[in-house]
Amino acid sequence: LLRQFMKSLKDLMLNKKLRQKGLTLIEILITTTIIVVIFSLGLVFGIDFYRNYAFHSERDVIVSILEKARSRALNNINQEAHGVYFSGANHVIFQGDSYTERNSLFDLIIPKSYSAVLSGLNEVVFSQLSGESNASGTITISEDSRISDISINNEGRINW
Numbered sequence: 001l002l003r004q005f006m007k008s009l010k011d012l013m014l015n016k017k018l019r020q021k022g023l024t025l026i027e028i029l030i031t032t033t034i035i036v037v038i039f040s041l042g043l044v045f046g047i048d049f050y051r052n053y054a055f056h057s058e059r060d061v062i063v064s065i066l067e068k069a070r071s072r073a074l075n076n077i078n079q080e081a082h083g084v085y086f087s088g089a090n091h092v093i094f095q096g097d098s099y100t101e102r103n104s105l106f107d108l109i110i111p112k113s114y115s116a117v118l119s120g121l122n123e124v125v126f127s128q129l130s131g132e133s134n135a136s137g138t139i140t141i142s143e144d145s146r147i148s149d150i151s152i153n154n155e156g157r158i159n160w
Helices: 002-019 025-074
Strands: 082-086 090-095 108-111 117-120 123-126 137-143 146-152
Touching: 025 082, 025 090, 025 123, 025 137, 025 146
Parallel strands: none
Antiparallel strands: 082 090, 082 123, 090 108, 117 137, 137 146
16 A cells, blocks of 8 residues: 555656646747847847948948049040039939030949938039139038038048
8 A cells, every 4th residue: 555655756846847848828928028128229229230331331421432533534534524423312423514414425323222311412523633612611410310511622632
């Protein structure tokens, strides 16, 4: 009788251990909640990082376009002045004294790649051989709370 009692007690303890191997619903819910919170924070920071990167990338593209036009004017390519025109959807590097009087065969059109808004100068022309600018001023790039200024002086210097 004692042997039978011990055997049933052993079976009972073994069954209790088998039941404790699984996870409870509360443990699963807590783990899932923690994972969702971590991924949500990562997504928010990731999107903000991407938007910041895209904004600065657009600024760098505009500076590169201005430098390319100035370089073409300094190198006296086709014995003409070179400039940049910023329209709504495109940035155009052109050859000539102004955008309206340019030879459109030599246009280099660069599509605008980001939704930032440009204000300030919309046309900058650099003189041949000297690289001096026809206008001094600032090009302001803005998007939400991000703002960046690119200034150009009469000597053709580009600061950002």
